[in-house]
Amino acid sequence: MKAExxxxxxxxxxxxxxxxxxAPFLAxxxxxxxxxxxxxVIEESKMAELEEMEPVVGAPxxxxxxxxxxxxxxxxxxxxxxxxxxxxxxxxxxxxxxxV
Amino acid sequence: xxxxxxxxPLDQAIVYWIIAxxxxxxxxxxxxxxxxxxxxxxxxxxxxxxxxxxxxxIPIGMGTSGHMVGATLVAIVFASPWAGVLVLxxxxxxxxxxxxxxxxxxxxxxxxxxxxxxxxxxxxxxTTLRRNFSQSLAAFGGAWLGLFVSAIVCAVQMxxxxxxxxVPGLKAMGLFHLIIGFIGEGLIxxxxxxxIAKSRPDLLEENRASGTERAKEALA
Numbered sequence: 001m002k003a004e005x006x007x008x009x010x011x012x013x014x015x016x017x018x019x020x021x022x023a024p025f026l027a028x029x030x031x032x033x034x035x036x037x038x039x040x041v042i043e044e045s046k047m048a049e050l051e052e053m054e055p056v057v058g059a060p061x062x063x064x065x066x067x068x069x070x071x072x073x074x075x076x077x078x079x080x081x082x083x084x085x086x087x088x089x090x091x092x093x094x095x096x097x098x099x100v
Numbered sequence: 101x102x103x104x105x106x107x108x109p110l111d112q113a114i115v116y117w118i119i120a121x122x123x124x125x126x127x128x129x130x131x132x133x134x135x136x137x138x139x140x141x142x143x144x145x146x147x148x149x150x151x152x153x154x155x156x157x158i159p160i161g162m163g164t165s166g167h168m169v170g171a172t173l174v175a176i177v178f179a180s181p182w183a184g185v186l187v188l189x190x191x192x193x194x195x196x197x198x199x200x201x202x203x204x205x206x207x208x209x210x211x212x213x214x215x216x217x218x219x220x221x222x223x224x225x226x227t228t229l230r231r232n233f234s235q236s237l238a239a240f241g242g243a244w245l246g247l248f249v250s251a252i253v254c255a256v257q258m259x260x261x262x263x264x265x266x267v268p269g270l271k272a273m274g275l276f277h278l279i280i281g282f283i284g285e286g287l288i289x290x291x292x293x294x295x296i297a298k299s300r301p302d303l304l305e306e307n308r309a310s311g312t313e314r315a316k317e318a319l320a
Contacts, residue, residue, distance in 0.1 A: 002138045008300060012145025019152035028157040028165035033251065033280055034101050036164035037272035041264050050263070053106035059200035064155055077199065082152045085194050089147035092190065093140030096131040 013086065020082045024064075024074035101169070101254055101277070102195065103210055105203030108261045116257070117208030123185050123216045130182035139178075142303060146174050147187045151194065158284050166280030169214045169250070172222025172243040173289045177296065179305030184219030185211070209257060213250045222246025222289075230306075235297060236290045243289035244281040251277030 031039060039047060055062070064081070066073030108116070135143065150170035157165035170191075171184030189211050195201040202210045226242030233241070255273035258264035293304070301307050
């Protein structure tokens with residue numbers, strides 16, 4: 001493992017963690033492109049129906065939040081997610097790569 | 101652009117899973133055959149950064165926000181759209197199962213749109229533009245078009261699902277993602293590729309490829 005690439009990894013982790021901590025404060029709470037389009041083009045009654053439908057598989061931290069923990073819960077959720085993606089992709093890469 | 105379960109009926113959602121599956125499998129084969137072990141930290145850093153930046157919605161006006169997708173960025177760094185498919189698959193899996201951001205039945209459609217379509221359109225637009233334009237302009241154009249086309253495909257899926265009417269859906273999705281693509285995708289991709297080209301030019305696979313070609317020419 002090249003030292004320079006590990007340096008890139010540490011820099012990447014640092015940037016990702018800074019973004020994770022800032023996201024709950026900086027991220028726009030406006031609906032995203034798909035939701036906003038839905039609100040614009042779907043009839044109100046049907047939209048209400050869609051919004052009431054629960055996800056098929058429940059998630060432990062829906063909407064990047066931990067129930068009852070406010071902003072600190074949001075930070076914790078996004079930081080956890082970032083570390084999880086980091087761990088999974090690193091582990092996956094270690095398992096599947098061109099062995100030379 | 102993460103489609104929730106409620107937006108696509110189950111039978112259609114399964115069809116998108118079936119279409120996405122071969123792409124996911126080939127992206128894993130790409131890792132096995134092409135991903136050098138010493139590049140694993142690069143892949144992991146990009147995946148973590150993309151997850152974090154996807155939590156950062158940027159306001160685009162009209163009461164709407166959007167965020168980067170990142171498949172084109174990963175594809176340019178590794179000079180392969182399969183790298184983009186792989187990273188977005190991992191990111192979308194964590195988002196769906198951990199945070200209910202995008203459904204699980206619709207995960208196939210989300211991988212297809214954001215991993216496959218945005219990555220392939222973005223990467224091949226980049227390589228085409230690269231012949232005549234600077235790296236930063238090509239990265240901007242590729243990332244922008246990749247996101248825009250994936251949003252158009254998403255609008256068509258919404259119409260097939262009976263969730264959006266076709267033309268108003270295309271107009272709304274097109275307009276919002278035209279702008280999200282400019283700021284959220286094009287600009288950030290261009291800046292990050294520029295930063296990598298400056299600090300670690302050896303990381304960009306295209307530089308290494310041209311280096312080999314140069315070496316070959318020198319030998320000939």
